[in-house]
Amino acid sequence: MIxxxxxxxxxxxxxxxxxxxxxxxxxxxxxxVTVVHDVAGxxxxxxxxxxxxxxIDLENPNRDMLENMFQLSRVVKRPIAMFVxxxxxxxxxxxxxxxxxxxxxxxxxQERVKPILDMAISRFNAFSRMARExxxxxxxxxxxxxxxxxxGILMRSRGLSEDAAYTLLRKTAMNQNRKIxxxxxxxxxxxxxxxxxxx
Amino acid sequence: xxxxxxxxxxxxxLFDSAVxxxxxxxxxxxxxxxxxTLSRETSWANIRDRIAIGHxxxxxxxxxxxxxxxxxxxPLASDTIVPFSLGLGGNCVTVSNTLWxxxxxxxxxxxxxPARTGKALGALIRERASSGGDPLRFAVVxxxxxxxxxxxxxxAACGIxxxxxxxxxxxxxxxxxxxxxxxxxxxxxxxxxxNSVSVVAGTGHIATVKATIWKTSPEKxxxxxxxxAEKHPEAxxxxxxxxxxxxxxxxxxxxxxxxxxxxxQPSFLxxxxxxxxxxxxxxxxxxxxxxxxxxxxxxxxxxxxxxPWKSHALWFYTQMVRWGQVKHSAAHMGLARDTYxxxxxxxxxxxxxxxxxxxxxxxxxxxxxxxxxxxxGASLVLGPDGFFDGRIFDPDRIDDYLAIRDWxxxxx
Numbered sequence: 318m319i320x321x322x323x324x325x326x327x328x329x330x331x332x333x334x335x336x337x338x339x340x341x342x343x344x345x346x347x348x349x350v351t352v353v354h355d356v357a358g359x360x361x362x363x364x365x366x367x368x369x370x371x372x373i374d375l376e377n378p379n380r381d382m383l384e385n386m387f388q389l390s391r392v393v394k395r396p397i398a399m400f401v402x403x404x405x406x407x408x409x410x411x412x413x414x415x416x417x418x419x420x421x422x423x424x425x426x427q428e429r430v431k432p433i434l435d436m437a438i439s440r441f442n443a444f445s446r447m448a449r450e451x452x453x454x455x456x457x458x459x460x461x462x463x464x465x466x467x468x469g470i471l472m473r474s475r476g477l478s479e480d481a482a483y484t485l486l487r488k489t490a491m492n493q494n495r496k497i498x499x500x501x502x503x504x505x506x507x508x509x510x511x512x513x514x515x516x
Numbered sequence: 517x518x519x520x521x522x523x524x525x526x527x528x529x530l531f532d533s534a535v536x537x538x539x540x541x542x543x544x545x546x547x548x549x550x551x552x553t554l555s556r557e558t559s560w561a562n563i564r565d566r567i568a569i570g571h572x573x574x575x576x577x578x579x580x581x582x583x584x585x586x587x588x589x590x591p592l593a594s595d596t597i598v599p600f601s602l603g604l605g606g607n608c609v610t611v612s613n614t615l616w617x618x619x620x621x622x623x624x625x626x627x628x629x630p631a632r633t634g635k636a637l638g639a640l641i642r643e644r645a646s647s648g649g650d651p652l653r654f655a656v657v658x659x660x661x662x663x664x665x666x667x668x669x670x671x672a673a674c675g676i677x678x679x680x681x682x683x684x685x686x687x688x689x690x691x692x693x694x695x696x697x698x699x700x701x702x703x704x705x706x707x708x709x710x711n712s713v714s715v716v717a718g719t720g721h722i723a724t725v726k727a728t729i730w731k732t733s734p735e736k737x738x739x740x741x742x743x744x745a746e747k748h749p750e751a752x753x754x755x756x757x758x759x760x761x762x763x764x765x766x767x768x769x770x771x772x773x774x775x776x777x778x779x780x781q782p783s784f785l786x787x788x789x790x791x792x793x794x795x796x797x798x799x800x801x802x803x804x805x806x807x808x809x810x811x812x813x814x815x816x817x818x819x820x821x822x823x824p825w826k827s828h829a830l831w832f833y834t835q836m837v838r839w840g841q842v843k844h845s846a847a848h849m850g851l852a853r854d855t856y857x858x859x860x861x862x863x864x865x866x867x868x869x870x871x872x873x874x875x876x877x878x879x880x881x882x883x884x885x886x887x888x889x890x891x892x893g894a895s896l897v898l899g900p901d902g903f904f905d906g907r908i909f910d911p912d913r914i915d916d917y918l919a920i921r922d923w924x925x926x927x928x
Contacts, residue, residue, distance in 0.1 A: 375558075376558055381560050381657070382559075382561040382686040382688070384591070385685075399592060401592065460887050
């Protein structure tokens with residue numbers, strides 16, 4: 318007998334993360350996946366879709382509303398419980414730390430849902446890593462810009478070559494046990510104060 | 517000097533997190549050797565989850581929430597205790613301008629009188645029902661909240677059945693004003709500043725307030741993971757002393773400006789200091805140009821506001837039973853009573869020599885005027901603590917209270 322594949326509802330205001338989850342679910346063979354970004358009218362959607370599993374991000378402020386709805390049988394035909402409540406402590410921690418939570422209809426066997434939760438956790442973590450890397454790349458670019466400006470100031474005011482200006486910044490940073498970008502920022506700020514035309 | 521105790525706490529952006537915020541930001545925690553880390557959360561469910569897995573040792577919680585946890589009414593329920601209350605009052609019932617106009621046509625006045633506004637609302641609801649209109653939709657912040665229970669108490673005392681004649685939905689406090697303005701809800705019960713936000717926007721009218729439905733009534737608490745409290749009694753005592761000093765500071769009118777500016781910061785409420793003033797002064801703009809000053813609108817310290825009365829826990833429990841959230845039994849009642857821990861409050865504050873209540877529970881609604889109590893003479897004042905319908909809640913006679921079937925006030 319072929320088991321009916323599970324219907325999954327993903328609630329996430331972050332469109333990119335939601336599509337990453339959706340792609341993961343489809344790769345894992347779940348074809349009945351619905352993604353919702355906005356919880357307006359969610360009760361009607363849940364009644365239409367009748368999801369077996371609901372995946373939601375923890376930053377969503379509507380969790381209290383959803384949990385209340387899950388307990389009201391008038392809205393959802395089958396009672397929905399929090400998945401991790403019946404799971405092991407490690408799963409609970411992994412889910413909360415990844416920033417995701419899952420709810421399942423009562424009576425669904427845990428081993429059928431566990432892979433979905435695990436997949437959501439790993440995709441949430443991957444998304445956070447990606448966001449962090451983007452942020453790092455962005456701040457690296459900012460750092461490089463401010464270092465270039467500091468080098469320019471040193472080259473003009475002290476007649477140094479570009480290499481000498483950079484060496485001076487690096488040496489100062491090492492002596493003060495600070496980052497080059499911090500020294501560069503201080504220099505740019507100070508130059509701006511001394512000569513408003515400079516910054 | 518490194519702090520002796522590290523404590524992680526969660527809070528929701530509501531003004532009544534002020535005592536926790538002041539404990540950290542004004543330095544009361546540091547003075548007690550506590551390094552208090554505060555994390556802002558977006559839902560009560562997140563607070564509960566992070567308490568359960570140990571991210572937080574304690575948190576700003578709705579008064580009934582720890583009781584619901586101990587009764588197993590929520591997922592991820594972990595044993596939670598309440599050694600400190602974060603204040604009395606502070607909530608309002610705000611309705612849309614359309615609904616207010618309808619209520620005014622039925623006799624409601626901008627005086628916050630729960631009986632008068634409730635009677636007008638009842639008349640309007642029956643008029644709508646007879647003309648086939650949809651039931652009104654009211655929002656509260658959580659099913660296990662003072663807001664849910666006081667809204668229902670008010671309506672039922674005014675002859676309105678909240679289970680059948682209106683719809684009650686859950687909306688997070690920061691979204692209330694938008695939901696009201698967009699017409700998704702007709703009214704809501706929430707803590708400040710989320711009522712004044714609607715009034716200032718011109719999209720809502722404050723109909724009545726918690727402080728008139730039930731004077732000096734309980735609201736938020738500090739919920740502590742029981743296992744953590746048992747393992748770190750000294751850290752908890754130090755924190756409770758810090759919170760005591762912070763609460764006293766928050767109550768002092770001389771600090772209102774500084775407290776409003778502190779709570780206005782983006783990491784706390786992220787709203788203008790002016791919006792923090794109504795809860796601090798009790799002077800409310802009601803909408804439509806009406807203003808009123810409410811006595812004891814919000815008490816972060818006065819009138820034993822921080823004492824975790826067992827009678828408060830038991831009243832919340834009776835409301836859970838009343839609205840079908842839990843079955844009444846001696847065991848359930850015991851769990852609710854044991855959730856609030858005045859013994860821990862007393863033990864922590866004893867070295868400070870401050871006046872403490874003589875009992876752990878009181879008959880709610882018995883004091884019609886401010887009354888000096890306690891062995892230290894006039895140093896501790898309680899009440900008035902009356903329910904607007906004149907009913908009394910005696911924590912020793914719970915069965916009688918639960919047996920009441922007709923909650924409506926006599927009409928006259």
